[in-house]
Amino acid sequence: MRARILFSLLIFCSVSALFPPAHAQVTSERLLNSAKEPQNWLTYSGDYSGRRFTALDQINSKNVSSLAAKWVYQTGATGKLETTPLVVDGILYATAQDNRAFALDARTGRPIWMYQRAVPADIRPCCGHVNRGLAILGDKVFLGTLDAHVIALDSKTGNVIWDIVAADYRTGYSFTVAPLAVKNLVVLGVSGGEYGVRGFIDAYDANTGDRKWRFYTVPGPGEPGHETWEGDSWKVGGAPAWNTGTYDAVTNQIFWPTGNPAPSNRGAGRAGDNLYSNSLLALDADTGKMNWYFQFTKHDEHDWDATEIPMMIDAGNRHLIAQANRNGFFYVLDRTSGKLVSANAYGKITWSDSKDAEGRPVAKKEASPTLEGHTVCPGALGTTNFMAPTYDPQTSLFYVTARDQCDIFSTAPQPYEAGHAFYGSAYFPSDEAEPYRGFLKAIDPATGEIKWKFEHTSPTWSGALSTAGGLVFTGDAEGNFIALDAASGKPLWHFQMGGAVYAAPMAFAVDGKEYVAIAAGSAVYAFALP
Amino acid sequence: MPKTKTLLLLATILLLGMAGARAADEGNPLGKDPKAAKAGEYEFRINCALCHGLGAHGGGRGPDLTRAQKKHAHSDAELFQVISNGIPGTVMPANGTNGQGVGMTDEEIWQIITYIRSVEVKASATPVGNAAHGKELFYGDANCSLCHMVEGKGGRIGPDLSSVGGSRTRDAIIDSVRNPSRRLAWGLTESTKEFPQEYETVTVVTAEGKEIKGVALNEDNFSVQIIDSSEQVYLLDKDKLRSFKKSRESLMPIYAPDLLSDKDLNDIVAYLISVGAK
Numbered sequence: 001m002r003a004r005i006l007f008s009l010l011i012f013c014s015v016s017a018l019f020p021p022a023h024a025q026v027t028s029e030r031l032l033n034s035a036k037e038p039q040n041w042l043t044y045s046g047d048y049s050g051r052r053f054t055a056l057d058q059i060n061s062k063n064v065s066s067l068a069a070k071w072v073y074q075t076g077a078t079g080k081l082e083t084t085p086l087v088v089d090g091i092l093y094a095t096a097q098d099n100r101a102f103a104l105d106a107r108t109g110r111p112i113w114m115y116q117r118a119v120p121a122d123i124r125p126c127c128g129h130v131n132r133g134l135a136i137l138g139d140k141v142f143l144g145t146l147d148a149h150v151i152a153l154d155s156k157t158g159n160v161i162w163d164i165v166a167a168d169y170r171t172g173y174s175f176t177v178a179p180l181a182v183k184n185l186v187v188l189g190v191s192g193g194e195y196g197v198r199g200f201i202d203a204y205d206a207n208t209g210d211r212k213w214r215f216y217t218v219p220g221p222g223e224p225g226h227e228t229w230e231g232d233s234w235k236v237g238g239a240p241a242w243n244t245g246t247y248d249a250v251t252n253q254i255f256w257p258t259g260n261p262a263p264s265n266r267g268a269g270r271a272g273d274n275l276y277s278n279s280l281l282a283l284d285a286d287t288g289k290m291n292w293y294f295q296f297t298k299h300d301e302h303d304w305d306a307t308e309i310p311m312m313i314d315a316g317n318r319h320l321i322a323q324a325n326r327n328g329f330f331y332v333l334d335r336t337s338g339k340l341v342s343a344n345a346y347g348k349i350t351w352s353d354s355k356d357a358e359g360r361p362v363a364k365k366e367a368s369p370t371l372e373g374h375t376v377c378p379g380a381l382g383t384t385n386f387m388a389p390t391y392d393p394q395t396s397l398f399y400v401t402a403r404d405q406c407d408i409f410s411t412a413p414q415p416y417e418a419g420h421a422f423y424g425s426a427y428f429p430s431d432e433a434e435p436y437r438g439f440l441k442a443i444d445p446a447t448g449e450i451k452w453k454f455e456h457t458s459p460t461w462s463g464a465l466s467t468a469g470g471l472v473f474t475g476d477a478e479g480n481f482i483a484l485d486a487a488s489g490k491p492l493w494h495f496q497m498g499g500a501v502y503a504a505p506m507a508f509a510v511d512g513k514e515y516v517a518i519a520a521g522s523a524v525y526a527f528a529l530p
Numbered sequence: 531m532p533k534t535k536t537l538l539l540l541a542t543i544l545l546l547g548m549a550g551a552r553a554a555d556e557g558n559p560l561g562k563d564p565k566a567a568k569a570g571e572y573e574f575r576i577n578c579a580l581c582h583g584l585g586a587h588g589g590g591r592g593p594d595l596t597r598a599q600k601k602h603a604h605s606d607a608e609l610f611q612v613i614s615n616g617i618p619g620t621v622m623p624a625n626g627t628n629g630q631g632v633g634m635t636d637e638e639i640w641q642i643i644t645y646i647r648s649v650e651v652k653a654s655a656t657p658v659g660n661a662a663h664g665k666e667l668f669y670g671d672a673n674c675s676l677c678h679m680v681e682g683k684g685g686r687i688g689p690d691l692s693s694v695g696g697s698r699t700r701d702a703i704i705d706s707v708r709n710p711s712r713r714l715a716w717g718l719t720e721s722t723k724e725f726p727q728e729y730e731t732v733t734v735v736t737a738e739g740k741e742i743k744g745v746a747l748n749e750d751n752f753s754v755q756i757i758d759s760s761e762q763v764y765l766l767d768k769d770k771l772r773s774f775k776k777s778r779e780s781l782m783p784i785y786a787p788d789l790l791s792d793k794d795l796n797d798i799v800a801y802l803i804s805v806g807a808k
Contacts, residue, residue: 080722124626124633373584410584412572420635426575426584435778436725457750458725477723478750494752500722521722 026088026136026155028183032249039509041087043244044133044178045388046465046506049312050246052390053466054507058514059529060469064483064493066530070515071109073524075100080461080502081519084133084178084388086141087508092517093155094524095131095178099145101153107510109526113158120147125174126194126421130502132244132386133178135186137206142186144175150188150204162209166190171418172197178244182254182285185212189241189256193305196236196262196422201245201281203288213288217241217258217276225275233270236416238262239277243307243386248319248335253291254283255312255321255335259305265369265380265425266301266411273298278306280323282338292338296360297327301368302351302409303380303427309388311398313445322445324389324400326382327351329361330448344448346441347383348404351376369409369425379407380427388463388504390472395486397442397451399472403459405429405436440464440474442489452489463504465516473516475501481518481525497525557606560640562647570645573638581621586649592622593697598650599807601696609643610636621719621726658700659793664801667794674798677759677782680805686761687745688782689715689729695799695806703799707790710782718748731781732756735772742766745781 026042034040034047038055045052059067075081075096085094092106099117104110119129123146134141140152140161147169152161167173172195179188185203193199199217204210218237219225229237238261245256261270261277276290278297283290296306304327312335313320321335328349332341340359352361367376381403389400407427414424429436438459442451454474462475471492472484477500483493499521507516517526560566574586581592588594593601602617603609613634616624626633634642668674675684678691694703705712719726732754733743744758754774756764759781768774785795 408584410575410579412575414572414576420638421573421576421633423576426572426579428580435728458723461724476751477725478720479722480751482751491751496750500720500724 025138028137028181031137031181039087040089041085041506041508042136043086043180044084044135045244045246045309048247048249050309051311051313051393051466052388052464052504052506053392053468055468056507056509056514057468057470058509059467059471059516061471061485061492063529064469064471067483067493067495067516067527068530069495070526070528073104073109073111075102075522075524077522079128080130081522081524082130082132082176082386082502083519083524084463084504084506085517085519085524086134086136087506088136088155090510091155092508092524093134093136093141094519095133095143096522097129097131099131099143099147101134101141101143101158103155103158104524106508106515106526109524113156115143115153115158115160117145117147117149117151120169123147123169123174124419124421125176125191127176130176131178132176135179135181137181137184137186140206142179142181142188142206144177144179144188146174146176148173148175148190150175150179150186150202150209152186152206152209164204164209164211166202167197167200171195172422175242177242180244180247180254181206182247185285187245187254187256189243189245189258191240191242193238193240193242193259193262193264194421194423195419196238196416197240198235198237199239199241199258201241201256201283201288215281215283215288215290217279217281219275228272228275230269230271236262236422237270237274237277238264239274239279240305241307242305243309246310246312246321247285248312251336252285253335254285255310256281256283257307257310257323259307260300260303263414263416263422263424264300264303265409265423265427266413267299267368268413270299274300278304280306280310280321280333280338282335294331294333294338294340296323296325296329296331298363301425302327302376304378304382307386308384311389311391313391313398315446320445322391322398324384324398324402324443326378326385327361328378328383330398330443330445332445332448342448346400346443346448346450347402348377348406349383350406369411369427371411373408373410373426375406375408377404377406379405379429380409381405381407385461387461390464390466391445392466392472392486394468394470395442395466396444396446397486398445399440399442399464399466399474399486401438401460401462401464401474402441403436403438405459438477440472440484440489442472454484454489454491460501462501462518465505465507467507467516473505473518475503475505475518475520477501479520481505481520481527495525495527497521497523499523558640558643558647560637560644563644564648566641566644567648568645569638570641570643573634573642574645577634578642586646588697588699588702594699594702595646596649596651597699598652599696601693601806606643606647609646610639613639613642621716659796659798659800661797661800661804663794664797664799667798668801672785672790672794672798680802687757687759689717691802693806695802695804696808697806700799700803703802704795707785707795707798710780710784711778714778714780717746729780731777731779733773733775733777734766736766737770737772739772743781746776
């Protein structure tokens with residue numbers, strides 16, 4: 001009997017050897033060296049630099065006109081689908097609204113596993129029940145949930161390996177961010193800037209879920225920066241950290257951006273710069289200790305979260321970090337020192353007409369919201385927002401989705417109440433203003449000059465992907481997935497997906513075939529050459 | 531004895547349940563509390579003013595809520611339902627789903643209802659215009675019905691005006707007749723899209739050299755669907771057109787007072803309000 005079992009096992013093992021597993025461990029070395037495996041998409045932005053660029057060039061400007069849909073996966077979710085899938089060795093991992101995660105056969109879109117954590121009925125995230133994606137490390141994928149859990153799922157089955165509570169969702173904390181796996185850590189930042197949370201960035205041991213460090217984005221008593229908050233306002237100071245940062249292995253620093261101070265649109269009661277709201281933080285990856293910070297919008301009263309992707313770009317010997325900020329300026333910093341290199345407007349702005357000694361745009365006094373309400377550009381949604389930008393090392397251009405929209409800002413004082421909305425103001429577009437315009441803009445980071453812009457029919461929430469095939473992919477609010485010539489911005493191909501795009505594209509390859517994937521409406525779409 | 535107790539308990543539960551149901555029927559637990567109205571005003575600014583305007587006077591998208599007569603809700607309980615669940619078939623979203631506010635608690639919704647009730651203005655007892663004459667003008671000399679439909683009768687190139695009298699203020703309707711381009715009407719609204727299509731004027735020249743001028747029923751980066759003044763619908767690819775021009779100058783003529791007197795306009799508005807109130 002035993003001999004028979006052994007024999008069966010032996011047969012099984014030799015068959016396994018014939019069909020090598022689709023599934024290899026994702027080590028931190030693989031994440032560091034993601035450039036060596038362009039067939040995989042291992043982090044939210046594709047690599048640690050945040051460039052959202054693929055070295056794959058099978059699909060290129062010469063043949064993109066024949067690109068065709070290969071499969072569609074319906075998630076069953078409603079609302080805004082903001083996920084960027086990961087792909088590892090032929091398996092695609094993604095998320096959808098309401099705490100969903102799933103794994104698909106990346107060649108066919110057929111599900112391998114599905115996971116959903118029940119969403120508490122009393123949850124009220126500001127901007128939809130959204131999620132932007134997973135991180136992967138070892139044999140686990142990592143999910144931040146709307147009810148502020150961090151969950152490790154087995155990448156082969158979707159089984160829960162560990163599940164920890166990071167904060168109390170009833171007081172407004174939630175996760176919508178795609179975590180970033182660095183070394184043996186899972187790093188993610190919290191959402192809840194509209195509830196008067198005290199923002200933080202956490203790092204968890206990927207194996208156990210033990211918290212290794214937490215960086216509070218609003219300093220407590222005795223900590224540097226605490227003096228930039230009036231009275232007790234720091235306790236409800238906001239400064240969430242809801243978009244994915246980047247990682248520089250050379251200096252072992254994580255660059256993580258932060259969001260608005262709370263209440264988002266009312267500065268009365270929180271006099272001061274309100275550090276570290278609307279800032280870029282350089283944190284030591286092992287300890288979470290801050291090396292430097294740069295604050296883009298001081299004492300913000302317009303909800304201009306600085307949570308846009310901080311992208312690492314090198315120019316000659318200069319190690320830079322570039323961010324197209326929600327406040328309408330394109331900033332380039334020295335990422336070694338955190339010093340400002342340049343700040344140039346890349347959209348319609350009225351809030352600033354001067355710069356300080358460091359070159360940082362300074363807000364005009366009259367840009368503050370008033371009780372009667374008055375118009376400021378950009379509006380509260382910003383010149384850009386969570387939509388992921390891309391940088392193409394071949395054209396040396398930074399591509400970002402941008403909108404020209406001005407809003408009327410009107411104060412509406414609100415007392416803080418745990419778990420309740422805490423805006424302190426209202427904002428809404430003026431109907432009589434000119435229509436809101438949306439673009440994909442190609443910015444030269446060296447000069448801030450806009451090399452070309454592709455104007456959409458209406459503003460879009462889609463991110464962008466650049467490719468070694470000379471293409472930039474993006475989506476529009478009308479449901480089109482579009483390929484543009486990276487050098488000129490000329491549209492070369494499009495496909496109507498039937499639902500607006502709130503996600504950013506990514507690329508992968510299986511069995512030598514390149515795919516480009518994007519979420520739109522309620523579904524994930526994958527495209528390839530015939 | 532235990533049976534009696536059970537019955538008593540059941541009766542109590544039933545009574546309590548009925549009391550709860552009655553409370554919802556009877557309306558707002560906050561009543562006319564001025565503090566609640568003030569809190570409601572701020573909640574309104576944050577969650578509602580985007581469409582309904584500051585002061586609830588209607589922002590060109592949502593109806594004027596200072597009108598005592600409302601189309602979709604009369605009682606406080608109905609208002610609560612509408613705010614909580616939205617109105618299917620319209621752009622009114624369910625609480626917390628408009629991507630703008632964070633969603634309100636039940637108490638905050640009641641505060642908003644208290645606020646709305648506090649700013650309501652009773653309609654004037656005497657009608658402002660002659661609706662019967664307004665209807666004659668609408669379908670006759672004023673030529674409104676060449677482009678606009680009311681209750682299934684009229685033209686197609688402009689927005690259907692059957693419900694406009696129930697949702698817009700008199701001032702807003704008058705303004706859109708006197709200054710049609712100042713605020714273009716909303717057209718098609720797609721469920722996943724942030725902005726609805728507006729009644730923009732489109733002029734194209736086809737590959738064959740034919741000029742088409744009309745209103746965009748819908749448009750994206752690559753295609754456009756147009757209806758022209760002869761109510762012909764055109765489905766066009768932008769890259770195949772010789773030219774494509776869009777304008778926010780409405781196709782609707784400006785009805786200045788020399789073309790349509792204040793009195794006649796009042797009569798037309800009275801007609802639209804009489805239809806909209808149905």
